[in-house]
Amino acid sequence: MLYALVDCDNCYVSCERVFNPGLEGKAVVVLSNNDGCVVARSPEAKALGIPEGLPFFQLAERFPGQEIHALSSNYTLYGDMSRRVMSILRDAAPDIYVYSIDEAFLMLDESPYMPVDYKAWGEALAAKVRRWTGMPVSIGIARTKTLAKVASKFAKRYPGYRKCCFIQTDEQREKALSLFPVADVWGIGRRHAARLMAAGVKTALDFTRLPAASVQKSMTITGLRTWMELHARDCIALDHLPRKQTICTSRSFPRMIATPEALAVPVASFAARCAQKLRQQKSMAQTVTVFMSTNPFREELDQFSVGRTISLPAPAQSDSEIIRAAHEAMADCLKAARRRLSLDYAELQNEPQTMGLRPADHQWKRAGVIVGGILPETELQTSFLDIPPVLKQKLQRLSAVADRINARLGDESIQVAAALRTADPATGKALTFRNSILHDRRSPFYTTDIRDIIGVE
DNA sequence: TCTGGGGTCCTAGGACCC
DNA sequence: TCTGGGGTCCTAGGACCC
Numbered sequence: 397m398l399y400a401l402v403d404c405d406n407c408y409v410s411c412e413r414v415f416n417p418g419l420e421g422k423a424v425v426v427l428s429n430n431d432g433c434v435v436a437r438s439p440e441a442k443a444l445g446i447p448e449g450l451p452f453f454q455l456a457e458r459f460p461g462q463e464i465h466a467l468s469s470n471y472t473l474y475g476d477m478s479r480r481v482m483s484i485l486r487d488a489a490p491d492i493y494v495y496s497i498d499e500a501f502l503m504l505d506e507s508p509y510m511p512v513d514y515k516a517w518g519e520a521l522a523a524k525v526r527r528w529t530g531m532p533v534s535i536g537i538a539r540t541k542t543l544a545k546v547a548s549k550f551a552k553r554y555p556g557y558r559k560c561c562f563i564q565t566d567e568q569r570e571k572a573l574s575l576f577p578v579a580d581v582w583g584i585g586r587r588h589a590a591r592l593m594a595a596g597v598k599t600a601l602d603f604t605r606l607p608a609a610s611v612q613k614s615m616t617i618t619g620l621r622t623w624m625e626l627h628a629r630d631c632i633a634l635d636h637l638p639r640k641q642t643i644c645t646s647r648s649f650p651r652m653i654a655t656p657e658a659l660a661v662p663v664a665s666f667a668a669r670c671a672q673k674l675r676q677q678k679s680m681a682q683t684v685t686v687f688m689s690t691n692p693f694r695e696e697l698d699q700f701s702v703g704r705t706i707s708l709p710a711p712a713q714s715d716s717e718i719i720r721a722a723h724e725a726m727a728d729c730l731k732a733a734r735r736r737l738s739l740d741y742a743e744l745q746n747e748p749q750t751m752g753l754r755p756a757d758h759q760w761k762r763a764g765v766i767v768g769g770i771l772p773e774t775e776l777q778t779s780f781l782d783i784p785p786v787l788k789q790k791l792q793r794l795s796a797v798a799d800r801i802n803a804r805l806g807d808e809s810i811q812v813a814a815a816l817r818t819a820d821p822a823t824g825k826a827l828t829f830r831n832s833i834l835h836d837r838r839s840p841f842y843t844t845d846i847r848d849i850i851g852v853e
Numbered sequence: 854t855c856t857g858g859g860g861t862c863c864t865a866g867g868a869c870c871c
Numbered sequence: 872t873c874t875g876g877g878g879t880c881c882t883a884g885g886a887c888c889c
Contacts, residue, residue, distance in 0.1 A: 428856090428857035428858075429857060429858075430855085431855080432856055432857055433857065435857065449856085451855070451856040452856080453854080453855040453856080469857090495888090496889045497889080499889075582887095583887070584887085585886060585887050587885085587887090588886080615886090616863055616864070617862095617863075618886080618887075619886095640859095640861095641861080642859090642860075642861090643859085643860090644858080644859055644860070645858090645859085646857095646858065646859080647857085650855090651854095691856085692856090693855090693856055764858085764859095
């Protein structure tokens, strides 16, 4: 068995360039939600030394006079481009595992009777993806997934590989690992890398020469698996988990929020989105967690973060059941926050100079909803603790109808009123939490909205 | 003024039971 | 004065990924 890792080069930037060739050869960055910080960079932007995660507002300060194109993220576009790339990969190999929006593992058979020149096969596949979608990809092929990752980095870095690197022999493996920084190995993160470097373990090859027992001791079984994979022993399983075990929707707010009424809107929106994801993967949840935190960058303000979990009376997947539980959990969170504040208040009363001062409410910067205890959707089980079965079925059907309308007319064409804000004073249009998120620099929905289709003049 | 989001896995340690 | 032991379950926190 061989693994081919197909990795899109600078995925988000490449998506933008397909439809805006003027960005070719320029320093381009794509920003997170609310245009918060840099999440993707073109090679030119990397060459300028722009770090990943740099707050957008520091970009102009840190790189004055540079021509840098900064774009809001357009996940609709990236998701659609990803789907196109993956469908080509699915034609190339029957067994494929989509690992993330920009990566997939292809499982390749090796037959002694019909040997395949996988190096040439990979080069042709990369060229085909590029020609059909405009997306540049790099392909690494090896006996384990960790080694395939290493190979793909070589394919990306050196044009001589023509977008495909095959680590075939032991000799090639050792050579590659001796040139590969230990910090870049899949599964070795910042913490472990720093410790290894300090101990003089600099390359992936150095790492493979450590005794297995000491690797397990300091990096648990997870680290040992990585060690074995680098020794060409296939041991990291990609669990084909069709259903996620938890589903989370969370966002930072463009401005901080202090009142429960204002917080209830995004929380309902997150809950509805979680419910929608549940229905998409044909699951039901047994618990709903809400968490929220203040702005850690505003050190002068009172800091607090809190999360509370509600157990549902029976598994649920409808918008209204999940939202109701989320609001209950949110109320618990706020109660805990208030308790904290009144403790602080009591302490303040003991200090003569602050006596009589009332601590201000927390200013929330970020919140989220997690649904857990996920079970496959089955026949509705009746439980005497649950809402009446007739009502439950009605709520299910209501959500299903909403899903169909949104599938046909676009997301958020119809939604639960609790996730709505007041009308936008300028346009009179209902303003949802989601379209209150800032994305001033977003490209058009070239591939998914007929109004945004590219024109030729 | 402005600082991302969504997951998984592993382990230590506490709660609880007998 | 002396203050069990072993098992299981759960959770929080840390580490990692993209």
